[in-house]
Amino acid sequence: xxxxxxxxxFLAALAMPLPAIAAPIHAIMYKNPSCSCCETYAxxxxxxxxxxxxxxxxxxxxxxxxxxxxxxLQACHTIKVDGYVIDGFVPVGIVKKMLDERPAIAGxxxxxxxxxxxxxxxxxxxxxxxxxxxxxxxxxxxxAVE
Numbered sequence: 001x002x003x004x005x006x007x008x009x010f011l012a013a014l015a016m017p018l019p020a021i022a023a024p025i026h027a028i029m030y031k032n033p034s035c036s037c038c039e040t041y042a043x044x045x046x047x048x049x050x051x052x053x054x055x056x057x058x059x060x061x062x063x064x065x066x067x068x069x070x071x072x073l074q075a076c077h078t079i080k081v082d083g084y085v086i087d088g089f090v091p092v093g094i095v096k097k098m099l100d101e102r103p104a105i106a107g108x109x110x111x112x113x114x115x116x117x118x119x120x121x122x123x124x125x126x127x128x129x130x131x132x133x134x135x136x137x138x139x140x141x142x143x144a145v146e
Contacts, residue, residue, distance in 0.1 A: 022049065024046075024049055024050055024051035025049055025050045025051065025081060025082065025099070026050075026051050026053070026081070026082075027045065027050050027051065027052050027053070027079050027080065027081035027086075028052075028053045028055060028079065028080045028081070029041075029042055029052050029053065029054050029055065029077050029078075029079045030055050030056075030057050030060060030063045030064075030077060030078045030079075030080075031054060031055070031056055031057070031060070031076065031077040031078075032056070032057075032058075032060055032076045032077065033056035033057070033058065035076045035077065037076065037089075037113070037119045037120055038054075038076055038077040038119065039054070040118075040119045040120075041077070041089050041118055041119030042054060044092065044118040044119060045092060045095075045118075048092040048096075049092075049096075050081070050092075052079075060074075060076070060077070060078065061074065063078050064078045064087060067080065067085040067106070067107070068085060068106040068107065068133060068134070068135035069085060069087045069106075069107065069109060069133060070133055070140055072111065072140075073087055073088070073109035073111045073131055073133060073140060074087055074109075074111075075087040075088035075089075075109065075110075075111065075113065076113070081095070081099070082099055084098060084099070084105070084106070084107045084108070085106055085107030085108075086107055086108055086109070087107065087108075087109035087110075087111070088109045088110035088111055088112070088113070088117075089110055089113065089114070089117035089118050089119040089120055090108055090109070090110045090118075090128075090130055091110075091117070091118055091128065091130075091146050092118065093146070094108065094130050094143070094144045094146060095108070097144065098143070103132065103143075104134075105132040105133065105134050105143075106133055106134050106135045107132070107133060108130050108131065108132050108133070108143050108144075109130065109131050109133065109140075110128055110129070110130050110131075111131070114126070114128060127145050127146060128145065128146045129142055129144075129145050130142070130143045130144045130145070130146070131143060
């Protein structure tokens with residue numbers, strides 16, 4: 001009887017649907033053509049469930065401004081993902097938090113290329129302050145600190 005229970009349990013497990021493999025989150029990265037740290041950040045995102053399409057551009061300031069990124073928050077790349085904009089080396093946990101929460105913002109930015117942030121070398125020496133911005137002219141606000 002014990003053998004029959006094991007067989008039934010095994011067969012029941014086989015009949016259960018396998019969990020769906022999550023599709024990668026598609027992102028488009030507009031980057032300065034001469035910036036290699038952007039490629040490192042794209043690799044970091046890809047290791048964390050994103051599919052990053054690279055678009056080198058010499059018009060990055062224009063692209064960032066058109067996407068609503070305030071001048072003081074612009075970085076060496078601008079990413080468009082699922083209706084949002086990301087500038088700078090924002091940790092993936094904060095990016096996924098934004099995508100899950102769906103706040104009424106245009107996007108987020110980690111300005112200044114801080115050491116130890118994803119895409120940059122070195123050791124993290126201070127908390128990363130990630131700012132949220134909108135396109136209605138309001139001042140950026142702190143979205144998360146990591």
